[in-house]
Amino acid sequence: MVFGFQISFARVGSTVNFIVMEPLYRYIKKQISVPNYQSLSIVLLVASLTCVLSLVSALLLAWQDKRAEKLLHRKTPEATEVVKMSDVIYFPKVFWIVTFIIVFYYTSIFPFVALGKVFFEKKYNFSPDSANLINGIIYIISSICAPGLGLVIDKTGRNLFWVFLSILGTLVSHMFLAFTFVNPYIAMFTMGLSYSMLASALWPLIAMVIPEHQMGTAYGIAQSVENLGLAVVALLSGIIVDSDGYYMVELFFCLLLSAALLLTAILWTCDSMNKGILNMSIHQRNQLESNKPPCPEKQNLLHNNDNFIED
Numbered sequence: 001m002v003f004g005f006q007i008s009f010a011r012v013g014s015t016v017n018f019i020v021m022e023p024l025y026r027y028i029k030k031q032i033s034v035p036n037y038q039s040l041s042i043v044l045l046v047a048s049l050t051c052v053l054s055l056v057s058a059l060l061l062a063w064q065d066k067r068a069e070k071l072l073h074r075k076t077p078e079a080t081e082v083v084k085m086s087d088v089i090y091f092p093k094v095f096w097i098v099t100f101i102i103v104f105y106y107t108s109i110f111p112f113v114a115l116g117k118v119f120f121e122k123k124y125n126f127s128p129d130s131a132n133l134i135n136g137i138i139y140i141i142s143s144i145c146a147p148g149l150g151l152v153i154d155k156t157g158r159n160l161f162w163v164f165l166s167i168l169g170t171l172v173s174h175m176f177l178a179f180t181f182v183n184p185y186i187a188m189f190t191m192g193l194s195y196s197m198l199a200s201a202l203w204p205l206i207a208m209v210i211p212e213h214q215m216g217t218a219y220g221i222a223q224s225v226e227n228l229g230l231a232v233v234a235l236l237s238g239i240i241v242d243s244d245g246y247y248m249v250e251l252f253f254c255l256l257l258s259a260a261l262l263l264t265a266i267l268w269t270c271d272s273m274n275k276g277i278l279n280m281s282i283h284q285r286n287q288l289e290s291n292k293p294p295c296p297e298k299q300n301l302l303h304n305n306d307n308f309i310e311d
Helices: 002-031 036-072 085-092 093-106 112-125 128-135 137-156 159-179 184-202 204-209 213-244 245-270 282-291
Strands: none
Touching: 002 036, 002 128, 002 245, 085 213, 093 159, 093 204, 093 213, 093 245, 112 128, 112 137, 112 213, 112 245, 128 137, 128 184, 137 159, 137 184, 137 282, 159 184, 159 204, 159 245, 184 204, 213 245
């Protein structure tokens, strides 16, 4: 559920961006007689103030944490394991499968949203404001539903099932947008639910397969690879749209999601052949934890339980 709340608050910002930025640009352009690029600069300056707010919040959090250490007489635990970047080559292969699922999935979401406004204007003859609204539905749905869906996953477990269902739902949504003229609100609503569900189910898998002292490195690597994929796919998507149009770029997104779905099926199959630990219910997972002896920091939930994970 923590991932659900994290996504929810992040997507509130994305939703506000979709709703506010373009009207703000039009207002400034109307009220101030300056060239278009200067109006855009003012809007971007306003947007950058949110980054300053994030910095101030981070500094306040660090100050509060330091103050709590003094008041509660907490001692920072000494690291028992040395973290090295060379450890990355020893990460289990399931981590890399999860990372590439992340890459293939999110590269079908964020570049699509970046191109979505013009897509809805051209294919469905929406006005700019209506196109902005439907394009932001993914984030609106996510900001509302992510905590609830995260709670459901916390109560049920079965992470791989929810990941598979999320990717399948997103793939079906893209196929509806590519091949039909059905009301796009249906596809975008489904995509928003799937997007919310995936983060709560997929990202925690990294914590299951990576030792605690390497967790920060693992999440950093996963996000770095994701951002690299987003940079490449954003460029490719723009080239495809310019040369072949939106139909072909939708096929491209469907191809990316098919790759994510295939990797999830492979991971699910291999996990099923090795005790099915990644897809356990919460009850089964709690039993596994209670039956294990206390383990050092360098171990994780799956330590010595799955040859596939440890290879």
